[in-house]
Amino acid sequence: MAPPDRFVIDTMLGKLARWLRALGYDALYFRAAEDRQLLRLARAEGRTLLTRDAKLARLAGSGGLLIRANEVEVQIAEVVERLTLAPGRENLLSRCLECNTPLEDRPKETVRGLVPEHVFATQERFVGCPGCARIYWQGSHADRILARLEKVLEPPSDSTRA
Numbered sequence: 001m002a003p004p005d006r007f008v009i010d011t012m013l014g015k016l017a018r019w020l021r022a023l024g025y026d027a028l029y030f031r032a033a034e035d036r037q038l039l040r041l042a043r044a045e046g047r048t049l050l051t052r053d054a055k056l057a058r059l060a061g062s063g064g065l066l067i068r069a070n071e072v073e074v075q076i077a078e079v080v081e082r083l084t085l086a087p088g089r090e091n092l093l094s095r096c097l098e099c100n101t102p103l104e105d106r107p108k109e110t111v112r113g114l115v116p117e118h119v120f121a122t123q124e125r126f127v128g129c130p131g132c133a134r135i136y137w138q139g140s141h142a143d144r145i146l147a148r149l150e151k152v153l154e155p156p157s158d159s160t161r162a
């Protein structure tokens, strides 16, 4: 069976939802939601439910995953390992971290005035969210998340560590 690529994230795991989006996964997250709403959504849309609530994870059965780690870096590693995800580099930063909408390329001229002047002057590649209108570029918050994800995606080999 192919690893899951669509998720619904329990209310306590907002940071994890952003990290999954940074990896390009479709990760729905609500600040407030009842367990039965999350379960219904997961089943209706074939999404894997990620939760810190053991009871909710039990109710979700094979469609759920109980997150044990506290730190988001460890949580994302836990999800990747236990669900045998293989996030591709080509999918990095393909979804809005804030609202989960797929991002679109934005030609540089179209973001003039929408990003800080020094950013416009020094950056060449931009992507934008059609959902919430956010613009992302190298060095934006998204890229700081990606830098930390490198460790998850490409653990240092013994040769580079020596």
Ligand SMILES: [Zn+2]
Binding pocket: 096, 097, 098, 099, 100, 101, 129, 130, 131, 132, 133, 134
């Ligand atoms: Zn957005």
